[in-house]
Amino acid sequence: MSSRPGAVWPLVAVFTAGYLASYLLPTIVGRLSAQLGLSPAQAGLVGSALLLSSAGAGFALAGRVERFGPRASARTGLVLAATGYGFAALTGSVPLVVLGVVVGGLGSGTATAVAAAGTAARPDPHRTSSLG
Template sequence: MSPRPRAAWPLVAVFTAGYLAAYLLPTVVGRLDAHLGLTTTQAGLVGSALLLSSACAGLALAGRVERYGARRPARVGLLLVTLGYGCASLTATVPLVLAGVVVGGLGSGTATAVAVAGIAAQRDPHRTSSLGLLSVSATAGALYLTMPHLGGGHRLPFAS
């Protein structure tokens, strides 16, 4: 008898939390440009720092998730996401926003790597990855529809 299949919803939730920053990046960069006094190039550099830190964390952890286990790295990643993007949303000082973006990007990459490793171990990884992509797309779509009605500034995309 085969073991009981694991639930996919925790993996989908962690994937959504980790991958949402990449989906919201155009809004983040646009609001940094408009509300923090950064040039378009500087705001793009902040966005690139987010993606680079996320990619570095994901590449460093992807092959090691099975060795470390999934729970501890996922919790660390979600904690880094909360601390990094929370710090970036609470301050208007450019160096602190940049530090928050890098820390949040590390957390996003960690959470995404853990979720993807878990999704790959599922009995039907294609269905689970499709659920993850639909979940993050729906969440980002809902945020894109509601954020303009809630006001401007860089705080809202980071807080979400």
């Protein structure tokens, strides 16, 4: 993120956006079960795919944020999250909802990895983490 001492809020905003996967999980599972006709187990499996894609992106990118550049990585993650979750919200087809959820999860994981790397690089990472 930014190397300026006072530039903490963009980091907190990216971290919050990255946590959309876990924030949206109950809503997504409920919608899949109630509105799209999936059983609770099937809806939970889709929710697990969301969290797995988010965690996979986070693990894959956490050590590579500096190589790709934090701004480019954050922008890519935010675009993927907005596109995936938006697509999932606007479609009624179960396979397309699953695809949108997985893409959104990849974006959330990417944003979280960027924010975590940015927090760790701060002079006082505990204070930044507490602020977030």
